[in-house]
Amino acid sequence: MPKTDGKSNTSTKEEKTASSGKALPPRNFRFSSGDLILIIGIVLFCAFLIAGIFIYGKVQEKKTPYVRILSDGQVLLYSPLRDFQDETEYFIETNNGKVVVLISSERAVIVSSDCPDQICVKQGELTHVGQGAICLPNKVVVEIVPGPESDEEQEIDGVAR
Amino acid sequence: MEYIRDPLRRKQCVSRMTGLFIFLVFLSFLILNLSACKKKTNKKTLQLFAMDTYVTITVEGKDAQEALDEAARLITNLENQLSSRKENTPISRLNASSENAPVTLPANAYDLLERAWRFKEETEGVFDPRVAPLMDAWGFSSGDPHVPSKEEIDSALSRVEEGGICFMASCQAYVLPGTKIDLGGAAKGYIGDEVMKALRKYSLSRIILDLGGNITVWAENDDLKVGIVDPGLPSGLCAVLQLSECDTPHSVITSGAYERFFEEDGIRYGHIMDTRTGYPVITDLMSATVIGKDGALGDMMSTTLFAMGREKAMSWASQKGIDCVLCDDNGTLWISSSLKGKIDAENGWKIKYFD
Amino acid sequence: MRRRWTAYEVTKLSVLLALALMLSILEAWLVPKGILPLPGLKLGLANIALLIALYSVGKKEALLLSLLRSLVVLLLGGNFVGFVFSVLGGIFAVCAMIFLSEQKKISIYGVSIGGAASHSIGQILAAVMLSRTLYVMMYLPYLVLLSCLAGAMIAFLTIPVVKALDHIGTKMIQ
Numbered sequence: 001m002p003k004t005d006g007k008s009n010t011s012t013k014e015e016k017t018a019s020s021g022k023a024l025p026p027r028n029f030r031f032s033s034g035d036l037i038l039i040i041g042i043v044l045f046c047a048f049l050i051a052g053i054f055i056y057g058k059v060q061e062k063k064t065p066y067v068r069i070l071s072d073g074q075v076l077l078y079s080p081l082r083d084f085q086d087e088t089e090y091f092i093e094t095n096n097g098k099v100v101v102l103i104s105s106e107r108a109v110i111v112s113s114d115c116p117d118q119i120c121v122k123q124g125e126l127t128h129v130g131q132g133a134i135c136l137p138n139k140v141v142v143e144i145v146p147g148p149e150s151d152e153e154q155e156i157d158g159v160a161r
Numbered sequence: 162m163e164y165i166r167d168p169l170r171r172k173q174c175v176s177r178m179t180g181l182f183i184f185l186v187f188l189s190f191l192i193l194n195l196s197a198c199k200k201k202t203n204k205k206t207l208q209l210f211a212m213d214t215y216v217t218i219t220v221e222g223k224d225a226q227e228a229l230d231e232a233a234r235l236i237t238n239l240e241n242q243l244s245s246r247k248e249n250t251p252i253s254r255l256n257a258s259s260e261n262a263p264v265t266l267p268a269n270a271y272d273l274l275e276r277a278w279r280f281k282e283e284t285e286g287v288f289d290p291r292v293a294p295l296m297d298a299w300g301f302s303s304g305d306p307h308v309p310s311k312e313e314i315d316s317a318l319s320r321v322e323e324g325g326i327c328f329m330a331s332c333q334a335y336v337l338p339g340t341k342i343d344l345g346g347a348a349k350g351y352i353g354d355e356v357m358k359a360l361r362k363y364s365l366s367r368i369i370l371d372l373g374g375n376i377t378v379w380a381e382n383d384d385l386k387v388g389i390v391d392p393g394l395p396s397g398l399c400a401v402l403q404l405s406e407c408d409t410p411h412s413v414i415t416s417g418a419y420e421r422f423f424e425e426d427g428i429r430y431g432h433i434m435d436t437r438t439g440y441p442v443i444t445d446l447m448s449a450t451v452i453g454k455d456g457a458l459g460d461m462m463s464t465t466l467f468a469m470g471r472e473k474a475m476s477w478a479s480q481k482g483i484d485c486v487l488c489d490d491n492g493t494l495w496i497s498s499s500l501k502g503k504i505d506a507e508n509g510w511k512i513k514y515f516d
Numbered sequence: 517m518r519r520r521w522t523a524y525e526v527t528k529l530s531v532l533l534a535l536a537l538m539l540s541i542l543e544a545w546l547v548p549k550g551i552l553p554l555p556g557l558k559l560g561l562a563n564i565a566l567l568i569a570l571y572s573v574g575k576k577e578a579l580l581l582s583l584l585r586s587l588v589v590l591l592l593g594g595n596f597v598g599f600v601f602s603v604l605g606g607i608f609a610v611c612a613m614i615f616l617s618e619q620k621k622i623s624i625y626g627v628s629i630g631g632a633a634s635h636s637i638g639q640i641l642a643a644v645m646l647s648r649t650l651y652v653m654m655y656l657p658y659l660v661l662l663s664c665l666a667g668a669m670i671a672f673l674t675i676p677v678v679k680a681l682d683h684i685g686t687k688m689i690q
Contacts, residue, residue, distance in 0.1 A: 025571055025617035025627075027682070029675050034621025035629070042633050042664060045187060046657035053654055064208070064215070068396065070647070078396020080215075119554070132651040134643075136597065141647050156401065159388040160413040160450055161374025161420060180615040183634060186608075 057130045065129050067108045069101060070141040081105055081144070092140055099140045108142055110135065204367075205229055211240050212349060214373030218356075222365030231363070232356050236372075239355060242270050243348040245293060245341070246302060255334060256293075256341045260327070263335035271332040273344055273351050273457060278326055280347075280461045286436055288465045291324035293341035295434045299441075302343075306423035308430065314439040321436050350414055350460025353377040357410045357456075368410075375414045377456055380407040387411075391508050392419040392447035392488050398507045399488055400496075402452065405503070412456040416463035417448030417488075433468055442468040449474060450486040452500070471495060475515050529577055529584070536565035536585045554659050560632060560666050566610065567628060567674040572681045575614050582606035601642045608638030624678070625671040632667030636660045 067084075069077040071094055087104040089111070097114040107125040115137040123133035132143035205225040207218045216236060220228045245252040251270045258264045266274065277290040293302070298317040300306040309317075324340030336342065344351075349372045357377050360368050369385075370377040378385050384405045391399035404411050418431020418441065435442040449466035451459040462483060466474040471489055478485050478497060486504070487495040494506055498514040506512050539561040547559055562585060570578040586602035589595075612634035616627045636659045643652040 024574075026620055027571075027678075028620075028623035029679070030623055031625050032621060032623045034619060035623050035626035038616070038622060038626045038630055039664065042629070042660060046660050049653070049657040053657075064217075066396075073647075075394075075396055078394075130651075132654075134647055134652065136643065136647070139597070139646065141651070143651055155386065156388045156398075157385045158369050158371055158376040158378055158413070159374075159390055159398065160376045160415040161390045161395070176615050176618045179611040183608075183612050183615060186637065 057128070064146070065127075065144045066146065067103055067126075068141075068143050068145045070143075072139045078145075081108070092138075094138045094140060096138045099135050099138050101142055108144065109133075110140075110142055113138060113140075207233060209233060209236070211236050212244070212352070212373060213246070214349075216373065217371040219367075219369040219371075220360065220363075220365050221367040222363070224363035224365060228360050228363040228365055228368075231359060232370075235356050235359055236352060239269060239352045240348075242267050243273060243344050243351070245343045245345070252342060252344060255326075255336060258335040259338065260335055263327075263329060263333045265331070265333050268332060269351075269355070270344075271328075271334065273347060274326065274334065274342070275328060276457060277344060277347050277461065278328075280458075280465075284465050287468050288346060288461050289321065289436045290342050290344055290346070291321045291340055292346075292434050292436055293343035294320040294324075294339075295436065295439060296343060296432070297341070298439075299430070299432075299434070301421070301432045306430070306432075308425050318436070318439040346464045347457050347461045349373055349375045350412065350456035350458070353412060353456040353460075354410075361410075374420070375412065375456065375460060377410055377412040378404065378407060379410040383407065385411075387413045388507075389413070389415060389450050389486060389488075390448075391510070392417050393492075394508065395419060399510045400486060400494055400507055401505050402486075402500070403503045403505075404452075409454060411452060411454060412459045413450060413452050414456065414459040414463045415448050415450040416460075416467040417446075418442075418467075419447060433464055435468065444468060444470040445490055446471055446474065446487050447490050448488045450488075452484045452486070479516055528573060529580060532565050532569050532573070532577065532581050533584050533588065535568075536562040536581060537588060539564055540585075540589065554655055554662070557659060557662060558666075560635065560663070560670060561673075563609070563628065563631065563635075563667075563670050564674050564677070566613070566631070567624065567670065568677055568681070570613055570617055570627070571624065571674075571678045575617075578614065579610050582610040597646065600646065601639050604642040605635040605638040608641075609635035623671075624675060625668055628671035628674070629664045629667035632663040632670070633660045636663040 065081045066078060067081050068075060069090065069092065071092055076092065077090065081103070084103045084105050087102060090101045090103065092099045092101065099113040099120070100111045102109050102111045107127045109125045110120045110123065110133050113120050113135050115135050117137070120133050120135035120140070126133060126142065126144045129144050129146050132141060134141045203223065203225050204219065204221045207229040209216050218229060218232050222228070241247065242251055244250045245256065247253065251264065251266045254264045255266065274290070281289050294317040296302050298309040298313045300309070320339040320341070323337065325337040326334055326340070326342065327337070328334050353370050353372050353375050354377070356370055357368060357379060361379065366382065367380045368378065374390075376387050378387060384403060385407050387402045387404060388398040389400045389402065391397045402413060416433065418429070418433060421432040422429050424430070431441045433442050434440070444467060446467055449463050451463040451466065453459045463485070466478065466485055466487065469477060471487060474485070474487055475495060477483075484497045484499050486500070488510070489495060492509065493511045493513055495513050495515055496504060498516050501514055504512070543559050543561040566578055566581055569581045583603070583606065586599055586606050589602060590599040609631040613627050613631040616622050616630045622630075637656065640652055640656045640659065644650060
């Protein structure tokens with residue numbers, strides 16, 4: 001097998017092609033110990049994230065659930081779930097398509113959407129604070145969030161309604 | 162095959178920096194996760210359903226748990242005393258009383274009744290505890306809101322106008338025939354005051370009461386922030402109040418027609434009634450908020466200011482020295498000048514101060 | 517950057533780019549999007565071209581390839597949202613891959629897996645920015661793990677190609 005010699009083959013009169021040729025990465029084609037360390041690192045990182053998200057979820061669950069629908073970053077709806085004693089369907093029309101969300105006093109679901117991958121519909125029911133579903137192509141986000149009293153950014157102690 | 166070492170330091174540096182960048186990304190995620198933890202104080206929250214709405218009480222301090230238990234008891238107690246909807250409560254018995262059969266009311270109910278009656282006189286009927294027949298006609302009490310017929314409105318109106326309470330000694334009273342009293346416009350505020358009074362006896366550092374949106378707060382040492390909901394977009398706030406000297410309790414109470422209303426034929430009907438026309442009030446305000454030390458007064462006052470409309474509300478508030486925030490239907494907050502420096506507008510609302 | 521590009525160098529990049537695009541099309545044809553409720557989960561066959569570029573041509577070409585691929589897909593398909601995802605994911609991936617490929621202890625498998633993981637992280641970051649909620653982070657761990665699997669597979673597929681190119685003589689394509 002010819003050895004790569006690291007020297008540029010086209011170094012004629014071109015100005016400043018790579019000064020001393022290109023170095024190619026080392027040819028490790030077998031699974032090595034370094035790989036394993038990398039993978040373990042990634043897995044640990046993910047485990048950490050999952051744990052963090054889980055803890056965050058537990059904390060959030062205690063707050064009163066509000067359903068929030070965002071379209072392209074704009075808030076379309078933000079109300080306590082319990083206000084929806086009757087099931088209500090929301091039709092959201094965006095530049096990219098239509099999304100239908102069904103909200104009841106217990107859950108919010110994306111029932112239909114005309115996006116190609118339908119991932120949002122498959123997300124299922126949202127019941128707890130912290131859960132959400134997104135339709136990326138339509139840029140619609142449906143989330144269960146804590147109410148405005150829990151506005152940690154401003155640390156508001158109470159909200160008069 | 163040989164591994165060719167790259168002698169150029171520049172290329173090595175680029176690789177290293179790329180690596181560092183990636184490392185930092187991972188690190189930032191870790192930090193994000195960790196910063197979710199907050200400090201702990203002995204803070205406890207109670208949530209219950211009372212007075213046809215949601216009540217949330219948060220207290221901080223040594224006696225947090227006992228305070229909350231007491232609060233729960235007190236609220237249920239007071240609700241039973243002041244409610245006109247439930248059966249066999251003092252007020253419903255009052256509504257069934259007559260000259261020959263007066264009722265004896267518990268001190269709380271009698272007290273609030275008197276205050277509500279006096280307030281009605283003060284506002285020349287804008288606030289009127291006799292309004293129950295109208296609420297019934299419009300279906301707000303039964304949970305089936307609808308536009309009633311003209312006859313229904315007229316008959317309810319006459320009941321309201323001819324209604325009256327006779328106050329007797331030793332907490333006795335009776336009503337004139339046809340009268341139906343509803344203390345809803347003042348009860349929450351009153352209960353807020355009473356609960357706050359009771360809780361202050363406990364060893365606490367902070368008390369935050371949220372009775373269906375009526376806020377009453379107290380803090381031993383801190384300043385508190387209370388937001389006012391944006392009536393046009395109730396998911397956000399229109400203003401944030403900075404309350405200082407919170408070692409005296411403050412109440413912040415808002416009235417508006419953006420929470421309890423119904424729509425028929427495209428017209429929105431709120432639940433605050435105009436006792437002169439028999440219809441829900443028509444006003445250029447979207448909400449009125451009163452800030453003060455007396456919750457019952459604040460409750461009645463906010464409803465009144467809302468019903469009066471901007472001009473009248475402003476002159477009334479100036480006259481009586483009431484601190485209030487009026488949200489008009491044009492994106493402007495009309496705020497008492499005494500609140501200058503203590504309030505910030507949010508969400509695009511503009512502020513105009515008045516004296 | 518070199519001051520002048522030879523026709524040779526331009527052609528190299530173009531071939532790689534064409535390869536990457538063709539692989540994307542192949543992937544779209546093979547796998548319907550949305551098998552799992554995770555946004556952005558895909559086989560990443562186009563990364564085969566990226567690995568080839570990295571291992572057999574050069575780091576700069578790899579970086580360019582990543583950027584150009586996103587650009588061309590945008591020009592051809594017009595999906596701006598997809599472009600943002602592609603670009604961010606791509607940049608993260610290429611940087612990671614360049615760094616990892618220099619490590620003596622890490623094989624091509626590690627490079628591909630690390631690249632895939634970074635690609636996912638980049639995409640989630642894009643999703644967070646676009647949807648303006650932190651909620652999307654929830655997907656991150658699962659997306660990363662699954663993309664590692666894809667990364668391993670990509671490496672497996674690329675090895676014969678790189679070996680063959682070495683055999684022919686990388687002198688020809690350097």
